[in-house]
Amino acid sequence: MKGTAIYPGTFDPVTRGHIDICQRALKMFDHVVIGVADSPAKEPFFDINERFDMLEMVFDDNDHISVKPFSGLLIDFARDCDADVIIRGLRAISDFEYEVQLAGMNRSLAPEIETIFLTAAQRYAFVSSSLVREIARLDGDVSEFLHPEILHRLTTKLQSLK
Numbered sequence: 001m002k003g004t005a006i007y008p009g010t011f012d013p014v015t016r017g018h019i020d021i022c023q024r025a026l027k028m029f030d031h032v033v034i035g036v037a038d039s040p041a042k043e044p045f046f047d048i049n050e051r052f053d054m055l056e057m058v059f060d061d062n063d064h065i066s067v068k069p070f071s072g073l074l075i076d077f078a079r080d081c082d083a084d085v086i087i088r089g090l091r092a093i094s095d096f097e098y099e100v101q102l103a104g105m106n107r108s109l110a111p112e113i114e115t116i117f118l119t120a121a122q123r124y125a126f127v128s129s130s131l132v133r134e135i136a137r138l139d140g141d142v143s144e145f146l147h148p149e150i151l152h153r154l155t156t157k158l159q160s161l162k
């Protein structure tokens with residue numbers, strides 16, 4: 001497959017699970033646009049600028065990946081990016097119900113846009129931003145799941161709040 005796909009999420013912060021999904025998506029698409037959702041309802045730990053900066057830093061050396069913030073409807077963001085595919089990651093069955101609902105709703109709003117689900121490597125199958133934040137907050141070692149600079153930013157921010 002050629003063309004552009006979007007990979008939307010909150011990325012609070014980006015984990016090696018997200019990075020793995022992006023790298024897999026690039027085997028199928030020329031270009032992946034990572035859409036950083038504002039997600040005010042989730043009350044993110046990092047604000048949108050911090051989350052955007054971290055993604056830009058992680059993918060700085062990859063010309064096939066760009067990072068853009070968005071706050072409106074996902075299908076409008078996909079259309080703005082000239083993308084007709086949305087990439088989402090699946091971990092456990094628990095992701096499945098919500099993700100299928102979301103894909104169904106997006107298809108009803110924009111029938112020309114497809115959702116493709118990818119799974120990350122087994123070692124990241126249980127990694128989520130929220131769990132990584134929680135373990136780091138309790139001084140657990142999450143270095144396996146984060147880019148070193150992301151780990152640094154997370155620990156620095158946690159320290160500043162203590």
Ligand code: ADP
Nearest residue numbers: 008009010011017018088089090091120124127
């Ligand atoms: P959202 O708020 O949209 O769920 P996230 O940043 O939590 O945003 O996740 C973005 C996407 O990446 C979602 O489809 C999520 O299921 C997927 N994802 C997150 N972590 C992993 C992982 N470790 N393996 C596979 N997919 C993942």
